Amino acid sequence: MKKGISLFMILCVLLSLFTACAQAESAQVPDLDIKRRPIPDNEAMAFLKQVGVGWNLGNTFDAIKGGWNKNADEMTVETSWVGIRTEERMIEALQNAGFTAIRVPASWHDHVDENYQISEKWLNRVQEVVDWAYSRGMYVILNIHHDEDQFLPTPAHKDESARYIETIWTQLAARFRDYDDHLILESMNEPRMVNHANEWWFDANNQDCLDSAKVLNELNQLFVDTVRASGGSNATRYLMVPGYDASPTCVLNDYFTLPKDTADNRLIVSVHAYTPYSFALEMPGVSTFGTQTQKQEIVSFMNELYDRYITNGIPVIIGEFGAMVKGDNVQDRVDWTAFYAATAGARNLPVFWWDNNVFSGNGERFGLLDRKTCTFPHQQVVDAMMRYAGYEKLPEAD
DSSP states (O other): OHHHHHHHHHHHHHHHHHHHHHHHHHOOOOOOOOOBOOOOOSHHHHHHHHHOEEEEETTTTTOOOOGGGTTOOGGGGGGTTTSSOOOHHHHHHHHHHTOOEEEEOOOOGGGBOTTOOBOHHHHHHHHHHHHHHHTTTOEEEEEOOSOTTTSOOSGGGHHHHHHHHHHHHHHHHHHTTTOOTTEEEEOOSSOOOTTSTTTTOOOTTOHHHHHHHHHHHHHHHHHHHHHHHTOGGGGTOOEEEEOGGGOGGGGSSTTOOOOOOSSTTOEEEEEEOOOSHHHHTOSSSOOOOOOHHHHHHHHHHHHHHHHHTGGGTOOEEEEEEOOOOOTTOHHHHHHHHHHHHHHHHTTTOOEEEEEOSOOSSSSOOOOOSBTTTTBOTTHHHHHHHHHHSSGGGSOBOO
16 A cells, blocks of 8 residues: 555656646747837946846845754854755856856844854855856845844834944945955845834835835945945945835835935945736736736836936846746746846846745745756746846847
């Protein structure tokens, strides 16, 4: 009986793998007629073209102690969410696939002392991986990620948030002071009022939201001032700053302001957009893509970013995007990726895929690079990005 069950289970797994492979092989990157929109002729817009197509080293250095691993050694945290240590061959595989940029999300609060001084071992390890991409001529974004409780943008926590931001960025700015423009520094990841009713929904009629937006503007300003004051390449380096939640909506309202800067047009607006939410991120949501309504959601927010920032020569980067695997929706994900990348590319908006190294099972399934084999199980998704992401990959408007 046990042998029979085992054989049956093996056959089911093999059938599942065969079906998945067949579906992946049959998926096709669609032909799209999306043309480039005009962009200003300035240095910042040229820089965005060079950044190109990006990928996130997700669930790695951004992993944090908590629950079952709260007592873990700090150097084992890197593998606590993904189960595999980052290796240089992974970065090489990404570059060979056509990626020109990598975002390295990093959390720091589990690696500091009571004065917020970063552990040398942790900082050295993060720098090692940054260098693997940087030395290859790739663009690298480094940030403060899952430290939401430390950079909490509320009036009551403002002083401590400011101390954390200033102390961490003073150290990071010093460490990376002499790196050239291939390194971009990003102030915070998705800053918000954690555990508040409006944690993920900014309401302009809510005073807490308005107060939080004001504090966030001040923290972004502190980040810029701190990095600029360190001198060297940091005096003119491109810096990324998000609005509340890093959502497009929250950099399109009048409650978000770009920091004042001593460098000319070297600030990048940072946004994350898993759009349409019902397809890309919501579970169960919907598993199919292609309706006009779904496409219009993408076009609408990108048009607004283009109109408010790009047409005025102000750079924007979509630092996170992606769509989860939902059953056998390979073709839908390929169609979505192509449309999303082309719509962004036409407006000179670089996109960075969120990769958490999860391909199936429970949880958010955004895996793109199999870090064990350094292959791409969903190659057509990568093909769609490479074909359409990037301003100069699309034809000019008639």
